[in-house]
Amino acid sequence: MLILHCPYCGVDADETDLHAGGQAHLKREGPGSSDEDFEDYLFLRANPKGVHFERWRHVYGCGKWFHAARCTATLQVFGTYPAQTLEPPQDIKDKIADARPGWSWGDKE
Amino acid sequence: MKRYSAFAIAREAMRQHTGWDRAWAKREPKMKYDVIIVGAGGHGLATAYYLGKNFGITNVAILEKGWLGGGNTGRNTTIIRSNYLQDPSAAIYEKARSLYETMSQDLNYNVMFSPRGVIMLAQTQHEIRGYQRTAQANALQGVKTEWIGPQRVKELCPIMNIDGPRYPVLGGLYQERGGTARHDAVAWGYARACSDMGMDVIQKCEVTGVRQENGKVVGVDTSKGPIDCDKLGMVVAGHASVLAQKAGFRLPIESVALQALVSEPIKPCMDVVVMANTVHGYMSQSDKGEMVIGGGTDGFNNYTQRGSFHHIEETVRALVETFPMISRLKMLRQWGGIVDVTGDRSPILSKTPVEGVFVNCGWGTGGFKAIPGSGWAMAELMAKGQSPLTDEFSMYRFREGKFIDESVAAGVAH
Ligand SMILES: Cc1cc2nc3c(=O)[nH]c(=O)nc-3n(C[C@H](O)[C@H](O)[C@H](O)COP(=O)(O)OP(=O)(O)OC[C@H]3O[C@@H](n4cnc5c(N)ncnc54)[C@H](O)[C@@H]3O)c2cc1C
Ligand SMILES: [Zn+2]
Numbered sequence: 001m002l003i004l005h006c007p008y009c010g011v012d013a014d015e016t017d018l019h020a021g022g023q024a025h026l027k028r029e030g031p032g033s034s035d036e037d038f039e040d041y042l043f044l045r046a047n048p049k050g051v052h053f054e055r056w057r058h059v060y061g062c063g064k065w066f067h068a069a070r071c072t073a074t075l076q077v078f079g080t081y082p083a084q085t086l087e088p089p090q091d092i093k094d095k096i097a098d099a100r101p102g103w104s105w106g107d108k109e
Numbered sequence: 110m111k112r113y114s115a116f117a118i119a120r121e122a123m124r125q126h127t128g129w130d131r132a133w134a135k136r137e138p139k140m141k142y143d144v145i146i147v148g149a150g151g152h153g154l155a156t157a158y159y160l161g162k163n164f165g166i167t168n169v170a171i172l173e174k175g176w177l178g179g180g181n182t183g184r185n186t187t188i189i190r191s192n193y194l195q196d197p198s199a200a201i202y203e204k205a206r207s208l209y210e211t212m213s214q215d216l217n218y219n220v221m222f223s224p225r226g227v228i229m230l231a232q233t234q235h236e237i238r239g240y241q242r243t244a245q246a247n248a249l250q251g252v253k254t255e256w257i258g259p260q261r262v263k264e265l266c267p268i269m270n271i272d273g274p275r276y277p278v279l280g281g282l283y284q285e286r287g288g289t290a291r292h293d294a295v296a297w298g299y300a301r302a303c304s305d306m307g308m309d310v311i312q313k314c315e316v317t318g319v320r321q322e323n324g325k326v327v328g329v330d331t332s333k334g335p336i337d338c339d340k341l342g343m344v345v346a347g348h349a350s351v352l353a354q355k356a357g358f359r360l361p362i363e364s365v366a367l368q369a370l371v372s373e374p375i376k377p378c379m380d381v382v383v384m385a386n387t388v389h390g391y392m393s394q395s396d397k398g399e400m401v402i403g404g405g406t407d408g409f410n411n412y413t414q415r416g417s418f419h420h421i422e423e424t425v426r427a428l429v430e431t432f433p434m435i436s437r438l439k440m441l442r443q444w445g446g447i448v449d450v451t452g453d454r455s456p457i458l459s460k461t462p463v464e465g466v467f468v469n470c471g472w473g474t475g476g477f478k479a480i481p482g483s484g485w486a487m488a489e490l491m492a493k494g495q496s497p498l499t500d501e502f503s504m505y506r507f508r509e510g511k512f513i514d515e516s517v518a519a520g521v522a523h
Binding site for chain 2: 001002015016019020022023035036038039040042043044045046047048049052054070072073074075
């Protein structure tokens with residue numbers, strides 16, 4: 001069972017208490033954006049085999065959305081962090097770079 | 110290729126079975142092919158087969174990183190049906206189902222197609238309306254399905270408890286000529302036919318890069334070295350995004366784990382396939398007597414070919430209510446596959462931003478049933494640049510808002 005630490009209420013929550021919300025850090029498009037931009041925002045996904053930044057909701061807990069850095073090939077969790085940010089915190093980036101030589105935040109896709 | 114027949118069995122019985130040929134030739138890659146297909150699952154193999162059979166294109170290699178049919182084609186619960194809602198879906202799924210009817214003869218390989226009937230149970234008012242609508246749509250599309258009441262469901266499948274406390278059976282959408290087939294045989298039958306046409310099926314050959322010149326494909330890099338080609342078909346299901354990324358574009362796909370399990374073998378007790386979408390479970394009985402059970406997908410992106418155990422528990426718990434007799438069965442094996450899910454639950458058969466590269470993916474939880482139709486259509490698309498069966502399934506439909514919404518028909522993973 002996947003266990004993720006909720007950064008808000010501090011609970012180590014089982015997968016069954018959580019709801020997965022897909023890729024995190026998407027750029028939200030609005031009026032004036034092109035069809036391509038909207039396609040990108042609404043449908044196109046990195047879907048990497050490797051480190052994935054994703055949204056989770058602690059549905060059967062505090063109810064809040066948070067972010068997780070997790071590897072889709074090994075299920076290793078590098079850390080979780082609050083959703084009010086445009087990129088993951090430095091300590092999580094460092095942890096991933098240590099575990100995956102050559103990885104850097106820019107090429108998260 | 111020596112044909113399989115009753116006579117061949119008798120002949121081999123007389124000489125201690127020393128005369129059987131390999132079903133398909135193990136080959137190493139050549140320098141160049143007209144067409145390379147990535148992925149030796151059912152869809153890739155069927156594409157190659159129809160390129161040869163319908164268009165005479167036989168300088169073809171099918172490259173597989175693992176082994177023949179080792180992806181979802183060898184991991185699914187083999188349900189075949191074509192009772193979808195939208196016209197483009199009905200066209201391609203019914204094409205596929207009808208090709209299954211004669212596949213064993215066409216391929217001279219027994220794929221054990223068993224049109225035993227498929228019932229999709231309605232267990233809520235919402236499902237009653239949904240399936241009645243599908244039955245009407247199917248009538249207009251020329252796909253033979255019917256809405257049946259609870260008593261008829263009980264007649265077709267006596268082991269079912271139709272008065273369940275939580276979700277009584279209120280009726281069902283019944284497709285008499287739906288059923289199952291032997292998944293490995295589908296892969297092997299196509300591989301044998303492709304090999305016989307002179308195509309190369311190459312295992313343990315992973316495509317690691319897509320070589321392009323001026324926006325056009327010229328070949329691929331593989332774990333067995335570079336190979337040139339004029340056209341490339343990417344048919345890699347759960348790995349579609351990974352391969353597309355190597356070619357430089359993104360897809361509206363997310364890869365998630367879908368699981369299935371089988372029970373210990375028991376005496377024949379169920380000769381139809383039953384799907385219960387509200388409770389998220391479905392079941393049929395294999396020829397060996399095992400109850401073959403499938404459930405829902407995990408919600409999160411995953412490439413591990415393992416799923417979460419709680420899904421197995423939920424599936425079995427849900428099915429026990431409708432099939433009380435399975436409560437004492439021991440479950441023997443459980444496994445997972447990585448399925449490629451699109452936003453509208455419909456597949457992608459499409460040209461791509463790279464000239465000469467075509468993609469066939471997004472079959473998600475339900476593409477086994479589509480293998481022959483998909484191969485037929487994809488071959489036409491690759492040979493002629495256009496196919497009436499694939500027109501609506503372009504990867505650009507999301508941008509255009511032209512969804513083929515099958516989230517109801519595909520409500521459960523199957
Ligand atoms: C548990 C489960 C139950 C299912 N039940 C049903 C059902 O009852 N009915 C139904 O219709 N469908 C069902 N499905 C869905 C069905 O199995 C799939 O839609 C279908 O098999 C997809 O076939 P494919 O040929 O596209 O993919 P696959 O069979 O997965 O083939 C793709 C191949 O590509 C190879 N590959 C990937 N990347 C590379 C690379 N870079 N280089 C070379 N090769 C590569 C893989 O190794 C793989 O063999 C189920 C799926 C699962 C997992
Ligand atoms: Zn919480």
